Amino acid sequence: MVPEALAPAAPQFEDREQRRAAATLGMWVFLATEVLFFGVLFGGYAVIRLLNYDAFVVGSHHTDVVLGTLNTAVLLTSSLTMALAVRGASLGQRRATTGWLVLTLLLGLAFLGIKAVEYHQEYQNAVVPVLAFDYQGPHARGVLLFFYLYFVMTGLHALHLIIGVAVVGVMVVRNRRGDFGPEYHIPVELTGLYWHFVDVVWIFLYPLFYLVARV
Amino acid sequence: MNSVRGQRSAPAVRRYVLTWAVLLALLLVAVGTAYIPLGVVNVGLNLGIAVVKALLVMVVFMELGASRPVVRLAAAAGFFWLALLFILTLADYATR
Numbered sequence: 001m002v003p004e005a006l007a008p009a010a011p012q013f014e015d016r017e018q019r020r021a022a023a024t025l026g027m028w029v030f031l032a033t034e035v036l037f038f039g040v041l042f043g044g045y046a047v048i049r050l051l052n053y054d055a056f057v058v059g060s061h062h063t064d065v066v067l068g069t070l071n072t073a074v075l076l077t078s079s080l081t082m083a084l085a086v087r088g089a090s091l092g093q094r095r096a097t098t099g100w101l102v103l104t105l106l107l108g109l110a111f112l113g114i115k116a117v118e119y120h121q122e123y124q125n126a127v128v129p130v131l132a133f134d135y136q137g138p139h140a141r142g143v144l145l146f147f148y149l150y151f152v153m154t155g156l157h158a159l160h161l162i163i164g165v166a167v168v169g170v171m172v173v174r175n176r177r178g179d180f181g182p183e184y185h186i187p188v189e190l191t192g193l194y195w196h197f198v199d200v201v202w203i204f205l206y207p208l209f210y211l212v213a214r215v
Numbered sequence: 216m217n218s219v220r221g222q223r224s225a226p227a228v229r230r231y232v233l234t235w236a237v238l239l240a241l242l243l244v245a246v247g248t249a250y251i252p253l254g255v256v257n258v259g260l261n262l263g264i265a266v267v268k269a270l271l272v273m274v275v276f277m278e279l280g281a282s283r284p285v286v287r288l289a290a291a292a293g294f295f296w297l298a299l300l301f302i303l304t305l306a307d308y309a310t311r
Contacts, residue, residue, distance in 0.1 A: 021283060021286075024282070024286055025283075025285060025286055025289055028286050028289040028290050029289050031290070031293065032289055032290065032292050032293030032296075033293070034293075035293030035294060035296075035297055036293060036296055036297060036300070039293075039296075039297040039300055040300065042297075042301075043300050043301060043304050046301065046304070046305065046308075047304060047305075047308045050305075050308055050309060051308070065246070065249075069242065069246050072242055073239060073242060076235065076238045076239060076242065076268075077235065077239075079235070079238075079272055079276050080231055080232070080234075080235040080276075082276070083226075083231050083275075083276045084228065084231060087226055087228070087231070192276075192277075193277055196272050196273070196276045196277045197277075199272055199276075200269045200272050200273065203265050203268045203269050203272070204265050204269065206245075206265070207245060207249075207261035207262065207264070207265050208261075211245065211246070211249040211257075211261050213249075213257065214249040214250050215249075215250055215251065215252040215257075
């Protein structure tokens with residue numbers, strides 16, 4: 001089998017560079033739809049927070065700000081390792097690229113692990129709507145809404161990260177197999193774009209849920 | 216990453232590491248200021264810092280800074296529609 005890097009570009013493309021440009025544009029169009037997918041939830045958050053601000057202050061105090069901050073740092077660091085993986089692939093440094101991809105994957109798993117610990121804590125504190133919600137204090141209805149939003153938005157984000165971890169895993173295998181080089185590494189680049197986008201979503205989730213009013 | 220056409224030069228490691236350091240510093244500023252009572256300014260700081268962090272990730276890590284105009288346009292399109300969603304929604308709820 002001819003490696004993809006050496007195969008001629010498909011007939012619809014003028015050359016390799018145009019193929020790469022088309023792939024990048026397609027990925028950004030997909031990410032624009034993702035912005036709106038998450039966007040409606042952020043819009044809902046804005047409205048519900050506007051109507052229940054005091055409840056959001058209470059709800060935010062029930063989140064674990066230490067673990068949330070740690071997780072933000074983990075995810076920001078994983079974006080650095082991902083960017084270095086894409087760079088390595090574009091330079092044809094196969095071993096280094098594998099290393100950076102594996103590190104990115106591990107940081108992604110660390111994020112999910114910490115998130116699982118938080119979910120467990122929230123389950124024990126009985127602030128999980130539907131499953132175990134037993135908050136009786138002031139603004140109970142608003143706090144319930146806060147935690148609905150918290151679990152739907154961080155859960156949807158976690159789902160994206162799980163998909164990201166799986167895709168990075170595929171990239172590790174393909175990179176080790178020798179699929180990528182300076183001539184062709186589009187899949188690694190697109191994986192990187194997706195990974196960074198998931199990071200951007202978290203960058204907004206973090207202050208909205210953990211830092212509503214800490215004072 | 217890519218110049219307008221053809222050859223691309225490898226992005227510098229230094230630029231990536233610096234960006235990462237700035238992102239972590241901004242995270243610390245965000246946590247730190249959250250514990251100082253500043254009223255409405257707290258919300259502004261939270262969101263402002265998030266916007267700066269998101270822009271850094273998109274411009275440097277996602278290479279929007281060196282992308283073709285059409286790619287930047289596609290990236291901006293998502294946020295343009297998101298802005299419409301927020302403006303029209305809040306024009307109702309925020310003015311009741």
